[in-house]
Amino acid sequence: RKEVEQDPGPFNVPEGATVAFNCTYSNSASQSFFWYRQDCRKEPKLLMSVYSSGNEDGRFTAQLNRASQYISLLIRDSKLSDSATYLCVVFNSGGYQKVTFGTGTKLQVIP
Amino acid sequence: NAGVTQTPKFQVLKTGQSMTLQCAQDMNHNSMYWYRQDPGMGLRLIYYSASEGTTDKGEVPNGYNVSRLNKREFSLRLESAAPSQTSVYFCASSEAEPIAGGTKETQYFGPGTRLLVL
Numbered sequence: 001r002k003e004v005e006q007d008p009g010p011f012n013v014p015e016g017a018t019v020a021f022n023c024t025y026s027n028s029a030s031q032s033f034f035w036y037r038q039d040c041r042k043e044p045k046l047l048m049s050v051y052s053s054g055n056e057d058g059r060f061t062a063q064l065n066r067a068s069q070y071i072s073l074l075i076r077d078s079k080l081s082d083s084a085t086y087l088c089v090v091f092n093s094g095g096y097q098k099v100t101f102g103t104g105t106k107l108q109v110i111p
Numbered sequence: 112n113a114g115v116t117q118t119p120k121f122q123v124l125k126t127g128q129s130m131t132l133q134c135a136q137d138m139n140h141n142s143m144y145w146y147r148q149d150p151g152m153g154l155r156l157i158y159y160s161a162s163e164g165t166t167d168k169g170e171v172p173n174g175y176n177v178s179r180l181n182k183r184e185f186s187l188r189l190e191s192a193a194p195s196q197t198s199v200y201f202c203a204s205s206e207a208e209p210i211a212g213g214t215k216e217t218q219y220f221g222p223g224t225r226l227l228v229l
Binding site (some may be wrong): 008031032034042043044045046049087089091098099101102103104 | 152154156
C-alpha cells in the first residue's frame with residue numbers, strides 16, 4: 001500500500017459544481033497534513049493546512065479523519081481558475097523529517 | 112522577498128555529463144529539500160537538509176550529491192547524468208511552527224528546473 005494515495009482523476013466538473021477529493025495515508029503517527037495546488041508546468045503551492053477540527057478558507061474546506069486515516073478537500077462553486085492538480089501532503093516529524101506527497105488529483109472545471 | 116529561486120530553468124545534458132542545480136531561499140528557513148517529479152510518480156525526495164552543515168538522503172538519492180553551502184543555499188549535483196534522471200527538479204524550504212500537539216512545517220517551492228538527459 002502506498003503511503004499516501006489519491007484518486008488521480010481527472011475530475012471534469014461544470015462551473016459552479018461542488019467537488020470533493022479524498023486522500024488516504026498509511027502512517028497512523030503522521031503529524032501534519034496539507035493540500036497543495038499545482039498548475040501545469042508550475043511548482044506546487046500551499047492551498048491550505050488541514051487540522052483535526054476541520055478548516056475553511058472561502059470556497060475550500062479541508063477535513064482530517066485520524067481514525068480512518070484520510071483527509072478531504074471540498075471545493076464549492078467551482079471556478080475555471082480552480083483547474084489544477086491537487087496534491088495531498090503528509091508530514092511525519094521525528095529524527096527524519098519525512099514528507100510524502102500523493103501523486104495528485106487532476107481537476108478540470110468546464111465552462 | 113524572492114522566496115525560493117532555482118537556476119537554471121531548463122537544461123539539456125548528454126549522458127555522462129555533470130551539472131549542478133542551484134537553489135537559494137531568502138526566508139531564513141532552516142530546512143531545505145530537493146525533489147524530483149515524474150509523471151505518475153508524484154514528488155519524490157532526493158535529499159534534504161535540516162540545517163546548515165547537515166544533509167540526509169531521501170527516497171531516491173542514488174546518482175546525486177548535495178551541498179548545504181550556507182543557510183540560504185542548497186545545491187544538487189549530478190556527477191554523471193543518465194537518461195533516467197530526466198525529470199523536473201524542485202527545491203523547497205520550510206521552517207517548523209509550533210501547533211497544538213507538535214509542529215508543522217509548510218514547504219515553499221522554487222519554480223523548478225526541467226532537465227533532459229539524452
